[in-house]
Amino acid sequence: MEPALAPATPLLPAFTHHQKVGFAHCDPAGIVFYPRYFEMVNATVEEWFETSLGFSFAKIHDDMAAAVPTVAINIDFRHPSRLGDVLEFRLHVTRLGRSSIDLQITAVQADDPDGPDRFTMTSTLVFTRKDIAGSAPWPADLRTALQHHINKQDQHDT
Amino acid sequence: MEPALAPATPLLPAFTHHQKVGFAHCDPAGIVFYPRYFEMVNATVEEWFETSLGFSFAKIHDDMAAAVPTVAINIDFRHPSRLGDVLEFRLHVTRLGRSSIDLQITAVQADDPDGPDRFTMTSTLVFTRKDIAGSAPWPADLRTALQHHINKQDQHDT
C-alpha cells in the first residue's frame, strides 16, 4: 500500500488553475520563455493559497507580516507552449512539514488534458516571518487549512 | 451633437478584462511596478483582438505573418494598485485609421467600478507585415471587424 503523500503513479489534480499564454510570455522562438513559466507557477500557488486555503498572499504579507518563499525547485521542461495556448496548471501537495511544504506542479493544454505535460516540477516552500530569521512553524490556522486540503486531496486520489 | 470617436465625457466601456494583481506585478513598495501595468494592458489588447474581433495574436503573428505593435503611449498613473486587487481594464477605440488605431485604456478596481482610475492611457497601434517595412493598411477582414466593433461601441455610448 503506497503512502498518500509519495505516490508512484500520477496524481489526480487537487487544484487546477487556467492561464493563457500571452505575448509577454513568449520569446523570439515563439515559445514560452522559461522564467515566465515561474511567474505563472507563482500565480497558481497564490491562487491556491487564496481560494483553497483562505490565505491570500495579501493577507500573508500585509496582515500576518509573513511570506512563503520558494526555497527549492526541480523542473523538467518537456514540451514547448505557444502563444495562445490555454494551460491548465495542476498543483498537488506531496509533503507537509513543520514549517515547509512540498508541491508537485505540472501543466497541460487545457483543451487536451491527457496531452503531454509542458513541464513537471517539484518545489519546496517555507513559511517565514518578517520579525525572525529563517523559517518558522506554520501558524495553527494555516496549518489546519493545509491539512484539511491534503485530506480532501487524498480522498480525491483514492 | 458630439462626435462618436472623440467624446468629451467618460465613455462607457466597450470591452472589459479582469486581471488580478499578483506577486509578480508588485515592487518593494508593495504596489504595481509600472512596467507590469503594460504587460497587463497588452494582455487586455490581446484578449480584445481575440474575443471581440476574432483575430487572436497567434493568428495575426503565425497565420497572417503580421503584427500590431504599439507605437505611442501617453499615460498618467493616478492611484496605486496593491497585491490582490482585481482590476477591470477598460478598452475603448477612439480612432480608426488606414493602418493604425487609437485606444483609450483605463483600469479601476473591479469591485469598486466607480472608484478612482488607477491610470488613464491612450495608445496608438499600427498594423505591420513581416514582408514589408513600416505600417500596412488593415486587411479587409480585420478592418471590417474593427469597424463593426466601433459601431457597437458607439451604440453602447449613446
Next chain:
Amino acid sequence: MEPALAPATPLLPAFTHHQKVGFAHCDPAGIVFYPRYFEMVNATVEEWFETSLGFSFAKIHDDMAAAVPTVAINIDFRHPSRLGDVLEFRLHVTRLGRSSIDLQITAVQADDPDGPDRFTMTSTLVFTRKDIAGSAPWPADLRTALQHHINKQDQHDT
C-alpha cells in the same frame, strides 16, 4: 535666448547608461517587447540616482523610507531594437519642481550614436514618503544633488 530647461533643439546627453538587449527583452517578432523598455528605462533612472546623485534606490527605499514613483509617461517608439543590440540610454532633466522632476529619455544603438532613436520619452517622477499620502518636497540634500546635476548638464549643453 532659450531657457535651459525647455530646449527646442536636441540636448547633449547628461547621463548615459548602456544595456544590452537580451533574450528576456524580446518578443515573438524578435524585437524588444515594449514593457521591457520600461524595465530598462527604470534601470537607467536607478543608475542615475545612484551614480550621479549619490542616492541609490536602496538608500531611498530602505534608509529614507521614501520612493520616487513615475506618475506620467509620454513615449513614441520609433525604431525596433533587436536581440544583441547594445543600447545607449540618455537621460536629461528638463524640469525640477518642488516635489517632482521631468525627464527626457531616449535610446540609440551604442555603436551608432547618431543613428535613429529607438524611442523618445518624457516622464514625470515625484518624491513620496511612506508616512504621508501624496507627494512630498524633495529633501534638502537630494534637491541639492539634483540642482548640482542640472547645473553641470546645462554647462554641458552650452
Next chain:
Amino acid sequence: MEPALAPATPLLPAFTHHQKVGFAHCDPAGIVFYPRYFEMVNATVEEWFETSLGFSFAKIHDDMAAAVPTVAINIDFRHPSRLGDVLEFRLHVTRLGRSSIDLQITAVQADDPDGPDRFTMTSTLVFTRKDIAGSAPWPADLRTALQHHINKQDQHDT
C-alpha cells in the same frame, strides 16, 4: 584522481558575469523574486555564449536558425538578495554531451566573493534547430568552442 567534469569540491569559476539587483527584480518583501533570478541566469548564459564561445544568441537564432533551450533545472535558493546588491554569477560546464550541456551556476555578492551563495543551480541545455524536431548534435564549430572552453576551465581548476 577525480574526473575533471564531475568535481567533488567547489569549482573555480570559469566564467563570471556581474549584474546589479534592480527595482524590477524585487518583490514586496524587498528581495529578488525568484523568476527574476532566471532572467539573470539566462543573461549570464547569453553573455557566456557570446564572449567565451563566440556564438551570440543573435547569431544562434538568426544566422544559424537554431536555439539552446534550457530543458532541466535544479536549484536551491540559499540566501536572499536585496535591491542594490551586485551579484557575481559563476558558470561552470560540468558535462558536454552530443547535443546537450550541463551547467553549474551560482551567485555570490561581488564584493563578498567568499560570502554565502545566493543560490546553487544545475541546468541542462540542448541544441535545437528550427527545421527539425527534438535536439540536434552540436555543430562542429560550436562544439569545438565548447571543448576549448572546457579545456581552459579544467586547467583553471587544477
